[in-house]
Amino acid sequence: MTTQLTPAPRxxxxxxxxxxxxxxxxxxxxxxxxxxxxxSLRAMxxxxxxxxxxxxxxxxxxxxxxxVFSKMGMPPHFPxxxxxxDFVLPAVLVDNAAQSAMQSGVGLVEDLRNGVVARxxxxxxxxxxxxxxxxxxxxxxxxxxxxxxxxxxxxxLGYSPNGGVAELALSAGLTLFISFALGWAxxxxxxxxxRAEPLQNLALIVIFPLMFASSAYVPVADLPGWxxxxxxxxxxTYAIDATRxxxxxxxxxxxxxxxxxIGAVISAAGAFAALAGFRRPL
Amino acid sequence: MSGLLMxxxxxxxxxxxxxxxxxxxxxxxxxxxxxxxxVSVSARRGSVLALxxxxxxxxxxxxxxxxxxxxxSSGRASVAGYDVTRDPFEIRRRIGLTGQFASVDTQxxxxxxxxxxxxLLGAGRRAARSRAEELLELFxxxxxxxxxxxxxxxxxRRRLDLAVSLVGxxxxxxxxxxxxxxxxxxxxxxxxxxxxxxEQGATxxxxxxxxxxADRLADSIAVLSAGKVVASGTADxxxxxxxxxxxxxxxxxxxxxxxxxxxxRGAGFAPVGGEDGxxxxxxxxxxxxxxxxxxxxxxxxxxxxxxxxxxxxxxDDVYLTLAEQHARIPA
Ligand SMILES: Nc1ncnc2c1ncn2[C@@H]1O[C@H](COP(=O)(O)OP(=O)(O)OP(=O)(O)O)[C@@H](O)[C@H]1O
Ligand SMILES: [Mg+2]
Numbered sequence: 001m002t003t004q005l006t007p008a009p010r011x012x013x014x015x016x017x018x019x020x021x022x023x024x025x026x027x028x029x030x031x032x033x034x035x036x037x038x039x040s041l042r043a044m045x046x047x048x049x050x051x052x053x054x055x056x057x058x059x060x061x062x063x064x065x066x067x068v069f070s071k072m073g074m075p076p077h078f079p080x081x082x083x084x085x086d087f088v089l090p091a092v093l094v095d096n097a098a099q100s101a102m103q104s105g106v107g108l109v110e111d112l113r114n115g116v117v118a119r120x121x122x123x124x125x126x127x128x129x130x131x132x133x134x135x136x137x138x139x140x141x142x143x144x145x146x147x148x149x150x151x152x153x154x155x156x157l158g159y160s161p162n163g164g165v166a167e168l169a170l171s172a173g174l175t176l177f178i179s180f181a182l183g184w185a186x187x188x189x190x191x192x193x194x195r196a197e198p199l200q201n202l203a204l205i206v207i208f209p210l211m212f213a214s215s216a217y218v219p220v221a222d223l224p225g226w227x228x229x230x231x232x233x234x235x236x237t238y239a240i241d242a243t244r245x246x247x248x249x250x251x252x253x254x255x256x257x258x259x260x261x262i263g264a265v266i267s268a269a270g271a272f273a274a275l276a277g278f279r280r281p282l
Numbered sequence: 283m284s285g286l287l288m289x290x291x292x293x294x295x296x297x298x299x300x301x302x303x304x305x306x307x308x309x310x311x312x313x314x315x316x317x318x319x320x321v322s323v324s325a326r327r328g329s330v331l332a333l334x335x336x337x338x339x340x341x342x343x344x345x346x347x348x349x350x351x352x353x354x355s356s357g358r359a360s361v362a363g364y365d366v367t368r369d370p371f372e373i374r375r376r377i378g379l380t381g382q383f384a385s386v387d388t389q390x391x392x393x394x395x396x397x398x399x400x401x402l403l404g405a406g407r408r409a410a411r412s413r414a415e416e417l418l419e420l421f422x423x424x425x426x427x428x429x430x431x432x433x434x435x436x437x438x439r440r441r442l443d444l445a446v447s448l449v450g451x452x453x454x455x456x457x458x459x460x461x462x463x464x465x466x467x468x469x470x471x472x473x474x475x476x477x478x479x480x481e482q483g484a485t486x487x488x489x490x491x492x493x494x495x496a497d498r499l500a501d502s503i504a505v506l507s508a509g510k511v512v513a514s515g516t517a518d519x520x521x522x523x524x525x526x527x528x529x530x531x532x533x534x535x536x537x538x539x540x541x542x543x544x545x546x547r548g549a550g551f552a553p554v555g556g557e558d559g560x561x562x563x564x565x566x567x568x569x570x571x572x573x574x575x576x577x578x579x580x581x582x583x584x585x586x587x588x589x590x591x592x593x594x595x596x597x598d599d600v601y602l603t604l605a606e607q608h609a610r611i612p613a
Binding site: 024025026027031032035036039042043046047114115116118119120121122123124125281282 | 346349350351352353371374375377378379381383384385386387388389390394398399400401402403404405409446447450456
């Protein structure tokens with residue numbers, strides 16, 4: 001075989017790269033959070049299917065439960081003057097909040113997997129900025145979903161809570177706070193597990209049964225003994241009791257304080273764990 | 283001097299040295315795998331350092347350590363005068379990274395990706411948009427600028443990734459196999475861009491499996507094998523230490539190669555070729571002065587030369603020789 005070994009010709013003059021010198025002065029943590037939040041909101045706005053898809057489970061549960069209970073009659077400890085739809089709707093909103101929280105974790109996993117995090121790590125961007133942005137985006141998503149479910153329930157199903165506008169707003173606010181707290185738990189799980197399936201399983205194996213072992217669908221007093229025992233220590237019971245008490249003007253508002261405290265603890269622990277997990281190399 | 287370069291750097295970089303990249307006995311282990319084993323490389327301001335190595339040699343690991351994405355196990359490394367362990371943020375302010383795998387937000391358009399990064403670096407809305415426009419034009423992405431990156435072809439995504447890494451006008455640019463998956467014209471374009479950046483004073487570290495690329499772009503080359511630097515120097519130095527120079531001859535008649543071969547062997551050369559009836563002959567030589575000896579020898583036996591080519595060893599030869607010497611191929 002003949003080899004033709006000639007020195008490679010040296011490159012010709014390089015193309016002039018006519019670019020102005022950028023004069024970017026760096027950005028604060030808050031600015032980074034704002035930019036990253038805006039980015040995800042934009043993606044959400046251009047693909048609203050994701051937000052609507054999240055509504056499927058709560059709406060299905062709402063329809064199934066109202067159908068079942070309207071046929072079966074009310075359990076003995078059911079509050080007076082409240083329809084089953086009214087009773088269950090605040091719980092459905094909390095369930096939705098949990099689903100939305102799970103989505104926050106999945107969003108972070110996507111960022112970790114598709115290279116966005118790798119990119120951010122080569123930039124002077126605080127690692128916490130993306131986590132906070134994911135949390136805030138989750139809040140927006142939850143708020144939109146709560147609004148859609150409430151409007152849908154009022155106009156189509158005849159949801160008529162006894163609470164006034166201010167109480168309804170407070171109830172929605174508390175639901176949002178629960179979504180925020182659970183969001184941090186799922187963001188932490190996403191930062192450590194870095195895969196989407198375990199998060200979905202977590203929601204299915206933990207949140208779904210916990211909803212049933214709570215005051216969500218039946219008053220705790222009407223639950224069978226062991227379920228009632230679980231429901232008594234289930235944080236979701238406190239959350240649901242409080243949001244329900246506000247919306248429907250029924251007893252249970254005393255559960256708001258434990259709900260807020262537990263939520264605050266979950267938020268803080270979740271944020272701490274999330275940052276620790278997120279800092280690990282890819 | 284106008285160009286891609288940043289620096290709105292407020293205080294001068296520490297360290298008087300002109301070394302923009304410096305790795306000193308850097309080691310990195312993943313459990314029992316020694317991905318980097320006491321690696322030392324450096325690059326002066328305005329130069330191109332190429333890392334060559336086969337799969338698993340440790341190229342990406344070194345890039346990750348230098349770009350502060352990965353903590354090192356031992357040793358010391360600095361970029362733009364800042365220590366990777368102590369001042370990662372100062373380094374990140376000054377570098378651009380195009381990783382081995384494209385890292386763009388596929389849910390956003392190409393333009394929005396560029397704007398996003400500019401905004402994160404502190405650019406205002408207007409400045410971010412005009413920076414994005416510049417880079418879109420430079421990388422010939424204007425026609426697809428407003429499409430979602432998820433619909434980009436691999437090469438388009440790669441180009442966008444490169445554009446994104448230049449948004450901040452970095453002083454030191456890390457390119458991990460930047461031309462993998464690019465078509466020839468895009469590759470040429472990228473080389474020209476790199477040359478332009480270097481001309482304006484940027485320092486570039488690139489890893490590549492394309493030896494042509496290192497040969498064309500690099501001022502110095504480090505060959506990595508199983509986490510160790512097994513050879514380093516300029517392309518010419520590497521060629522001189524490892525490769526052989528050759529004279530390739532085409533002769534005028536069918537019986538000439540046999541006569542020429544015998545005569546050359548008599549004169550102490552070791553020519554190859556000519557046995558299979560071709561008129562070509564390759565003669566390894568040590569110094570260029572031996573070219574004259576070859577011609578004189580052939581003249582003495584009356585062989586006419588119709589074509590003569592002098593060949594430097596290519597980086598391929600260097601790489602293959604070294605790879606053979608150090609073939610400890612990881613699983
Ligand atoms: N996260 C990790 N965990 C364990 N081992 C790893 C990890 N990342 C890399 N390695 C190992 O470290 C070594 C160097 O890998 P590296 O990715 O740096 O090689 P490379 O030169 O970039 O290869 P390629 O040309 O394939 O990109 C390999 O043996 C690889 O298997
Ligand atoms: Mg690699």
